[in-house]
Amino acid sequence: xxxxxxxxxxxxxxxxxxxxxxxxxxxxxxxxxxxxxxxxxxxxxxxxxxxxxxxxxxxxxxxxxxxxxxxxxxxxxxxxxxxxxxxxxxxxxxxxxxxxxxxxxxxxxxxxxxxxxxxxxxxxxxxxxxxxxxxxxxxxxxxxxxxxxxxxxxxxxxxxxxxxxxxxxxxxxxxxxxxxxxxxxxxxxxxxxxxxxxxxxxxxxxxxxxxxxxxxxxxxxxxxxxxxxxxxxxxxxxxxxxxxxxxxxxxxxxxxxxxxxxxxxxxxxxxxxxxxxxxxxxxxxxxxxxxxxxxxxxxxxxxxxxxxxxxxxxxxxxxxxxxxxxxxxxxxxxxxxxxxxxxxxxxxxxxxxxxxxxxxxxxxxxxxxxxxxxxxxxxxxxxxxxxxxxxxxxxxxxxxxxxxxxxxxxxxxxxxxxxxxxxxxxxxxxxxxxxx
Amino acid sequence: xxxxxxxxxxxxxxxxxxxxxxxxxxxxxxxxxxxxxxxxxxxxxxxxxxxxxxxxxxxxxxxxxxxxxxxxxxxxxxxxxxxxxxxxxxxxxxxxxxxxxxxxxxxxxxxxxxxxxxxxxxxxxxxxxxxxxxxxxxxxxxxxxxxxxxxxxxxxxxxxxxxxxxxxxxxxxxxxxxxxxxxxxxxxxxxxxxxxxxxxxxxxxxxxxxxxxxxxxxxxxxxxxxxxxxxxxxxxxxxxxxxxxxxxxxxxxxxxxxxxxxxxxxxxxxxxxxxxxxxxxxxxxxxxxxxxxxxxxxxxxxxxxxxxxxxxxxxxxxxxxxxxxx
Numbered sequence: 001x002x003x004x005x006x007x008x009x010x011x012x013x014x015x016x017x018x019x020x021x022x023x024x025x026x027x028x029x030x031x032x033x034x035x036x037x038x039x040x041x042x043x044x045x046x047x048x049x050x051x052x053x054x055x056x057x058x059x060x061x062x063x064x065x066x067x068x069x070x071x072x073x074x075x076x077x078x079x080x081x082x083x084x085x086x087x088x089x090x091x092x093x094x095x096x097x098x099x100x101x102x103x104x105x106x107x108x109x110x111x112x113x114x115x116x117x118x119x120x121x122x123x124x125x126x127x128x129x130x131x132x133x134x135x136x137x138x139x140x141x142x143x144x145x146x147x148x149x150x151x152x153x154x155x156x157x158x159x160x161x162x163x164x165x166x167x168x169x170x171x172x173x174x175x176x177x178x179x180x181x182x183x184x185x186x187x188x189x190x191x192x193x194x195x196x197x198x199x200x201x202x203x204x205x206x207x208x209x210x211x212x213x214x215x216x217x218x219x220x221x222x223x224x225x226x227x228x229x230x231x232x233x234x235x236x237x238x239x240x241x242x243x244x245x246x247x248x249x250x251x252x253x254x255x256x257x258x259x260x261x262x263x264x265x266x267x268x269x270x271x272x273x274x275x276x277x278x279x280x281x282x283x284x285x286x287x288x289x290x291x292x293x294x295x296x297x298x299x300x301x302x303x304x305x306x307x308x309x310x311x312x313x314x315x316x317x318x319x320x321x322x323x324x325x326x327x328x329x330x331x332x333x334x335x336x337x338x339x340x341x342x343x344x345x346x347x348x349x350x351x352x353x354x355x356x357x358x359x360x361x362x363x364x365x366x367x368x369x370x371x372x373x374x375x376x377x378x379x380x381x382x383x384x385x386x387x388x389x390x391x392x393x394x395x396x397x398x399x400x401x402x403x404x405x406x407x408x409x410x411x412x413x414x415x416x417x418x419x420x421x422x423x424x425x426x427x428x429x430x431x432x433x434x435x436x
Numbered sequence: 437x438x439x440x441x442x443x444x445x446x447x448x449x450x451x452x453x454x455x456x457x458x459x460x461x462x463x464x465x466x467x468x469x470x471x472x473x474x475x476x477x478x479x480x481x482x483x484x485x486x487x488x489x490x491x492x493x494x495x496x497x498x499x500x501x502x503x504x505x506x507x508x509x510x511x512x513x514x515x516x517x518x519x520x521x522x523x524x525x526x527x528x529x530x531x532x533x534x535x536x537x538x539x540x541x542x543x544x545x546x547x548x549x550x551x552x553x554x555x556x557x558x559x560x561x562x563x564x565x566x567x568x569x570x571x572x573x574x575x576x577x578x579x580x581x582x583x584x585x586x587x588x589x590x591x592x593x594x595x596x597x598x599x600x601x602x603x604x605x606x607x608x609x610x611x612x613x614x615x616x617x618x619x620x621x622x623x624x625x626x627x628x629x630x631x632x633x634x635x636x637x638x639x640x641x642x643x644x645x646x647x648x649x650x651x652x653x654x655x656x657x658x659x660x661x662x663x664x665x666x667x668x669x670x671x672x673x674x675x676x677x678x679x680x681x682x683x684x685x686x687x688x689x690x691x692x693x694x695x696x697x698x699x700x701x702x703x704x705x706x707x708x709x710x711x712x713x714x715x716x717x718x719x720x721x722x723x724x725x726x727x728x729x730x731x732x733x734x735x736x737x738x739x740x741x742x743x744x745x746x747x748x749x750x751x752x753x754x755x756x757x758x759x760x761x762x
Contacts (some may be wrong), residue, residue: 026539026540094507097507097510162703165678165750166703169677169750170678172750172751173750173751177753178752178753179598179753180596180598182752183593183594183598183600184589184590185592187592187593187594188594188600189642189643241539241540241541242539242540242542245537249534250529250535250536253528253529254526256525257522257525257526258522260518260525263522264521264522271507272512272515285641286640286646286674287673289683289703291683292702307705307719308720310720311677311718312722313723320753322753324677324751325677328720390705404705
């Protein structure tokens with residue numbers, strides 16, 4: 001039976017030698033190598049659930065009077081887009097399950113990518129010959145952030161409208177060309193013309209997913225062509241030999257099992273844990289806003305940055321050059337991604353290390369990289385947490401303005417402390433090993 | 437009858453039988469050998485059975501009409517089905533599949549091929565005498581075509597018509613109406629509360645349309661007293677920082693120790709002073725909230741006495757040079 005199938009394939013495609021090689025492709029074993037896979041499986045589920053949602057979604061912001069099954073909004077003026085999301089959530093059987101699973105998968109997708117990037121960074125897996133693979137990965141992270149933002153903007157509920165207003169302001173703040181750029185994207189002043197919504201929709205369901213999918217394919221091809229990195233556990237693992245379990249039979253049930261676990265968790269979350277109940281937020285209108293507005297977690301760092309920057313525009317006399325949202329909305333993410341993108345080359349320049357690296361470093365083995373990495377992560381996460389200061393004010397009663405001032409100082413002090421502390425911890429760990 | 441029995445037994449043997457007859461062992465194994473583990477096999481069979489049941493439960497739950505908490509039951513059943521299947525895979529991976537460790541050399545760079553490619557490319561161009569010029573000319577042509585293909589993107593929106601950004605629907609004499617379209621009178625506006633108003637008869641979905649109206653004791657108004665009849669002040673509702681609606685009004689409950697009344701944007705907590713022409717008190721906004729001068733007509737209705745003190749909404753390069761206009 002197997003022989004017949006393989007013969008059929010081989011006679012028509014000539015792929016038996018490749019298939020044989022693929023079956024025995026070596027996977028080094030470490031739990032942290034699974035993070036990228038989790039992201040991959042989230043992406044698969046996002047595409048599947050997303051296709052289902054497109055069958056019901058209406059991308060028009062033409063206004064209508066709502067008379068659907070959610071009676072508290074009866075008679076409200078809403079867009080067709082918003083009404084269709086209510087319809088998916090409340091009337092379509094299994095619609096809410098699929099929509100919530102889609103939203104959860106998006107959150108886990110970005111989380112898995114971020115953890116994956118951190119793993120790659122702190123173990124030095126981005127070094128030659130995998131710098132290109134790394135770069136594509138960072139590119140996918142940027143696209144994933146945009147994709148998530150486009151996705152939850154589509155619902156045209158109150159929160160998504162507020163998010164789009166902020167996105168519009170950030171686009172406007174780009175020096176010199178901001179207003180032109182925003183005019184192009186929105187087809188006129190905010191909230192834009194009726195063509196903006198179909199644009200946002202096609203970007204979310206076609207342009208970005210195809211880009212992510214293409215980069216993903218390239219990423220995997222590059223990973224496979226250079227083989228995986230590995231930790232040196234025994235004398236067998238060297239820079240020249242990769243040691244691990246074969247794709248088949250060893251790795252296959254593990255990977256399929258992981259995929260099924262990811263699906264299980266996401267469907268359980270989608271069914272049991274409410275996310276983004278848009279019917280409660282209500283429709284968006286330019287003059288409406290609400291307190292306690294928080295975006296999906298992966299935009300928290302940008303909200304934090306936008307909130308922390310003191311209130312100033314860059315001006316010459318009365319001439320505005322750079323409006324405030326630029327600092328938190330463009331400069332800050334630009335810096336973070338700039339460092340991420342350039343890091344392999346920066347490190348090569350500083351260390352002069354141009355060699356091939358197939359063996360991973362433990363974080364402690366490269367104390368300066370680890371220390372700088374921890375400092376940057378601390379910086380970004382403090383800014384991320386500052387985005388929740390309003391919730392802390394409500395929940396714990398700590399004055400908002402006081403918190404903001406503390407953060408404004410802490411984001412510069414704590415990362416420096418973290419830098420030296422991490423360096424010290426790494427050195428001590430290595431010294432401790434030497435003593436034994 | 438006996439024939440049926442024979443068939444049943446045959447079927448049972450087929451289904452439950454002790455597996456395939458032992459396959460011919462090839463002379464040399466590729467995959468490392470290992471002992472069978474019947475217990476793990478039984479566990480996997482059980483998990484497959486349970487996963488089947490959970491999958492079937494999803495179908496049943498889906499088919500039911502008027503089931504309360506249907507979303508939760510659907511998620512639970514399909515999630516359980518995947519979890520059980522995942523568990524089966526985990527058991528297979530850990531107990532049933534041969535665990536073997538193999539090694540393979542890492543791929544290395546092929547210097548010969550690199551050199552040959554370089555040679556092929558160089559030799560292919562040997563008939564060109566002015567390689568550089570041809571390359572530059574070709575790149576120029578390609579680059580220009582590329583730029584030409586990008587130009588239609590300018591049709592996406594009014595690229596250079598940024599003047600529209602200054603346009604607001606307010607002008608002198610326009611009445612203030614509330615959300616339901618009712619004209620607001622000065623008597624409607626009480627102290628310590630917060631009103632949203634729109635220009636009568638205009639599109640409300642313009643950034644320049646919504647305003648906030650609050651009333652302060654006349655003695656507390658510091659700037660532009662003539663814009664605030666009876667202490668009623670109006671400001672654009674759109675935050676000058678990032679375009680959200682300024683939807684919060686900080687009103688001291690015990691004025692002796694608490695800060696002055698303020699208009700607050702819930703997005704990034706830019707805080708504006710309604711007594712001082714919308715000056716920024718705290719937060720990231722770089723410009724004051726544009727103020728709309730008010731007047732009260734003979735019927736007591738609130739009307740705009742002009743247009744905003746500055747451009748409405750988020751800023752851009754050169755924003756302050758222009759004025760809001762109707």
